[in-house]
Amino acid sequence: MTDQTMTPVTDYETAAERCKAELRLWLRLLSCTNLIENAVRARLRETFDVTLPQFDLMAALEREPDGLTMGELSRRLMVSSGNVTGVTERLVAEGLVVREPSPSDRRAFLVKLTPAGRRAFLAMAMVHEGWIADFFDDLPGEDVEALMALLAKVKRAVHAKTRNGKETA
Amino acid sequence: MTDQTMTPVTDYETAAERCKAELRLWLRLLSCTNLIENAVRARLRETFDVTLPQFDLMAALEREPDGLTMGELSRRLMVSSGNVTGVTERLVAEGLVVREPSPSDRRAFLVKLTPAGRRAFLAMAMVHEGWIADFFDDLPGEDVEALMALLAKVKRAVHAKTRNGKETA
DNA sequence: CCGTGACGCTTTAAGCATAAAGGAACGGCG
DNA sequence: CGCCGTTCCTTTATGCTTAAAGCGTCACGG
Numbered sequence: 001m002t003d004q005t006m007t008p009v010t011d012y013e014t015a016a017e018r019c020k021a022e023l024r025l026w027l028r029l030l031s032c033t034n035l036i037e038n039a040v041r042a043r044l045r046e047t048f049d050v051t052l053p054q055f056d057l058m059a060a061l062e063r064e065p066d067g068l069t070m071g072e073l074s075r076r077l078m079v080s081s082g083n084v085t086g087v088t089e090r091l092v093a094e095g096l097v098v099r100e101p102s103p104s105d106r107r108a109f110l111v112k113l114t115p116a117g118r119r120a121f122l123a124m125a126m127v128h129e130g131w132i133a134d135f136f137d138d139l140p141g142e143d144v145e146a147l148m149a150l151l152a153k154v155k156r157a158v159h160a161k162t163r164n165g166k167e168t169a
Numbered sequence: 170m171t172d173q174t175m176t177p178v179t180d181y182e183t184a185a186e187r188c189k190a191e192l193r194l195w196l197r198l199l200s201c202t203n204l205i206e207n208a209v210r211a212r213l214r215e216t217f218d219v220t221l222p223q224f225d226l227m228a229a230l231e232r233e234p235d236g237l238t239m240g241e242l243s244r245r246l247m248v249s250s251g252n253v254t255g256v257t258e259r260l261v262a263e264g265l266v267v268r269e270p271s272p273s274d275r276r277a278f279l280v281k282l283t284p285a286g287r288r289a290f291l292a293m294a295m296v297h298e299g300w301i302a303d304f305f306d307d308l309p310g311e312d313v314e315a316l317m318a319l320l321a322k323v324k325r326a327v328h329a330k331t332r333n334g335k336e337t338a
Numbered sequence: 339c340c341g342t343g344a345c346g347c348t349t350t351a352a353g354c355a356t357a358a359a360g361g362a363a364c365g366g367c368g
Numbered sequence: 369c370g371c372c373g374t375t376c377c378t379t380t381a382t383g384c385t386t387a388a389a390g391c392g393t394c395a396c397g398g
Binding site (some may be wrong): 238240250251253278 | 375376377378379380386387
């Protein structure tokens, strides 16, 4: 980075400091997320007797009236495909989603919200949105924007790193 | 809050917009965290054959040579106490931690790293720190600082909200 | 046609996570 | 001392999560 020398590490102290700062940033990011996630999980259970993964799956479906395949759900929710199988199973048992064979691919299934599922989700989503808004309400609007922008950078950087980590494509 | 009028909501449109913006912020925060967390989890497994919760528990112990009680671990890791029982059990089986009765409270246990556990953790922590640093390396130092400050605000706000949500203390 | 490899999904085993119930010990109060 | 509420921890039942193995299907190249 410095154009004076090619020495790989010229300033141990600041490099080490930056390393620690990045670690602290990660821990803080994690603790913020866990704090909110745990609160949301508890409230969803208390208020609607639904789990967070089930809510997330329904949220993914709500924007896709044509349904989503198990694999697509797995990618969007960032969980394994074996996981989607189980969560979907329970939602089918509750009558909130249906799983019908894909017309174009006999391997795949299309998962869709049932009318009851959609109705239930919309009611939950409205309250859920209020919870989230409440959490961030003390934050000035400019901070919200700043966080959005910074997190977009983080997301892009991490995406690049994890892609490179596995395959150089 | 406004001293002019007591009207609860005066500007529906901007309020709704802000609500949506806050929801998007939460989803982005969640996806950033999941992205990093999943990558770290996979690398810990591949490289050291250890799970993330086990790593986290050891990390909490490393800074406390005198050991921590199960309850204190539960609070610091933000997981249920029943959970700590299981994770600790597995670490004891691996010989990485010990669980000895507390001298001052016969109900409590003190969990400590064994020398082997401490050695193993320090080796992992060094590599782990490198991973995290790598994820954030493309981010300018000022962005790291900005994120730290903003997330501190978020953490404090959410803490206040969740405390108030359960008990007005 | 028929392989062959990739993809979509499920199943399994193991571990993580919670809530709720219960046992054991603590601390106070009468 | 005996009681009572609290705290610390474990246990149970249920559900989430992953990695890995396996089955069926697809698409392509012989």
